[in-house]
Amino acid sequence: MLPPIQKGLLALLVAAIVLPVCGIPLVEQNLLPLRLMLMHGALFAGSLAIYTGISSTLLIVIINTFFVIIITWLGDKKQIDFGRISSFFMISSLGGAAILTHLGSASSQSILSILWGSPYLLTLPEIIFFFFWSILVLTLFYIFRSRLKLFLFDSLLAKSLGINTKVMNYLINIFIGITVAVSMKLLGALLVDVLLILPVVLAGFWKKGQNFYYKLSIVLGLILVVTGSFGSLKYDLPVSGVMAVAGSGFFLILLIFKEKK
Amino acid sequence: MDNSLEIYSGREIIYTNTGHWLYPLFDLEIFLEEENLNIDGLILKDKIAGRAAASIISYLGFKKVHIGLLSKLGLDVFNKYNVEITWDKLIDRVKCKTESILEGIDSIEEVYTILKKRAGLFHGLEINCRELTCGYSNIPVLENISLTLNEGDTLILRGDNGSGKTTLLKSIGKLLPIINGQIVFKKNSEEYSLHKGEIGYLDQSRNSKNMPILVKEIMESTADVLGLKGEDKQYQIDISLRRTGAIDLKDKLYYELSGGERQRVNLARLICQKARVFLLDEPTTFLDSNGIETLTNLLKDIHKRERPTIIIASHDREFIKSLGWGTVFIQNKEIQY
Numbered sequence: 001m002l003p004p005i006q007k008g009l010l011a012l013l014v015a016a017i018v019l020p021v022c023g024i025p026l027v028e029q030n031l032l033p034l035r036l037m038l039m040h041g042a043l044f045a046g047s048l049a050i051y052t053g054i055s056s057t058l059l060i061v062i063i064n065t066f067f068v069i070i071i072t073w074l075g076d077k078k079q080i081d082f083g084r085i086s087s088f089f090m091i092s093s094l095g096g097a098a099i100l101t102h103l104g105s106a107s108s109q110s111i112l113s114i115l116w117g118s119p120y121l122l123t124l125p126e127i128i129f130f131f132f133w134s135i136l137v138l139t140l141f142y143i144f145r146s147r148l149k150l151f152l153f154d155s156l157l158a159k160s161l162g163i164n165t166k167v168m169n170y171l172i173n174i175f176i177g178i179t180v181a182v183s184m185k186l187l188g189a190l191l192v193d194v195l196l197i198l199p200v201v202l203a204g205f206w207k208k209g210q211n212f213y214y215k216l217s218i219v220l221g222l223i224l225v226v227t228g229s230f231g232s233l234k235y236d237l238p239v240s241g242v243m244a245v246a247g248s249g250f251f252l253i254l255l256i257f258k259e260k261k
Numbered sequence: 262m263d264n265s266l267e268i269y270s271g272r273e274i275i276y277t278n279t280g281h282w283l284y285p286l287f288d289l290e291i292f293l294e295e296e297n298l299n300i301d302g303l304i305l306k307d308k309i310a311g312r313a314a315a316s317i318i319s320y321l322g323f324k325k326v327h328i329g330l331l332s333k334l335g336l337d338v339f340n341k342y343n344v345e346i347t348w349d350k351l352i353d354r355v356k357c358k359t360e361s362i363l364e365g366i367d368s369i370e371e372v373y374t375i376l377k378k379r380a381g382l383f384h385g386l387e388i389n390c391r392e393l394t395c396g397y398s399n400i401p402v403l404e405n406i407s408l409t410l411n412e413g414d415t416l417i418l419r420g421d422n423g424s425g426k427t428t429l430l431k432s433i434g435k436l437l438p439i440i441n442g443q444i445v446f447k448k449n450s451e452e453y454s455l456h457k458g459e460i461g462y463l464d465q466s467r468n469s470k471n472m473p474i475l476v477k478e479i480m481e482s483t484a485d486v487l488g489l490k491g492e493d494k495q496y497q498i499d500i501s502l503r504r505t506g507a508i509d510l511k512d513k514l515y516y517e518l519s520g521g522e523r524q525r526v527n528l529a530r531l532i533c534q535k536a537r538v539f540l541l542d543e544p545t546t547f548l549d550s551n552g553i554e555t556l557t558n559l560l561k562d563i564h565k566r567e568r569p570t571i572i573i574a575s576h577d578r579e580f581i582k583s584l585g586w587g588t589v590f591i592q593n594k595e596i597q598y
Contacts, residue, residue: 147482153515
């Protein structure tokens, strides 16, 4: 059995690989509202978990997967703007969470703890599940990398080459959705934000193609985790906070010195 | 001379082919393109040449030729195109059906086209749209239209914005479900089942994303999806990029290319995927005059050599004029000839 800090570090290292990989389609397809919706979905699922006594991880995955399927279907069938549908789910799930919290007489702190997560308090089954889920996601991204590149580049071009873009769209949203939902419960919302978006945005400063983009995003994710973990242990600060501050500082430096006019 | 066809660079044989009829010459055309050779310094030796072979040899640009058995009709062609010709034996004509088919045709380009079609090397498909109704969400944009294009035909769709040009292109390209009617593809007058990538669709406006993707990554991903692997894949990518003059753009980011360069890459992709039907939706959007000229020349050249069936939706009058291809007008949900 690993000590808590090593377990947490292991989970963070896995997250540093899988989250930036999911972050690229999220950034390239402008699916950032999806991430916000997942956070609100996690709050609702957390409230429901406290109210019903069912595992919060399970409910977060089920509810967020359901939300993702619904908004992907509405966007596909009804051509409704992704941002608008996400907003609807954000507000309604927040409202649902408020009602459930009231009915269940749960403290708001216990609900919000779902969003902040704690990598150092993870159980072994949670780590094992996260590890295998990440392996599955990374394997699928690798196998379908060419299709994914073409789909992200131009979905009409992908369709003309016989790629089932509708299925692709569902799969991308569902896999990213579940990965983010699980990570959010295990690691916390801020950590997910930092690892999902920051490495991708930082890697975007070096425009050397897709393969490089993926590799650099992962490397930057790992650097952020190492920096955050050591910073956290040395100065007794929250790991997500240290990573966010370090990454944002790096972002600012690149913005000043590397961004072309 | 053991081989039917031999190509010399100085004293060194750089190409041989023992194939039949005119196929060695069409193979040679591909070889020359692959190797990117300067044809001026090469000598062609062939066992026999009539008017057909002489036309292709002249069309390919050879200036020094030796033929074992040469027909007088062939000699006339060589002389007309200032080819330095020697022969072992001169005869009146080669006993071949092709010689009589070519009678009365002066243009060397026309002769080349006829021969390539006879050789079965036309890449394009016949397209039959029968009483086609197409649109979005079951709301028709075009109703009951019928349209036929033969293998290797070209057509320009004209019409106002929203008239249905894009809808028709997308329907033909199977990118949009049709509401009613049929679209049938044929090859050699027989119904043809399309394979992956055989319909190439270009939509300039959609390629404006700033996603950091290299030209070679687009080409490699396309080749991967089509199942090409290893050396075959690299060969197909290189030959396609070379074909449109985009080989030097291989390591560049797509979105950093000019409009004209993007179209070179896009057309290379269609060649790489061996598209038999090219569907181009407003391809001159975002192109300056140089870009339009480049695109026009490339399309003419591709059509001349690979002979895909090409349909273009455009309202760029200069572009349409410079291509000089047939046009139809789309108005009031129907096609007007």
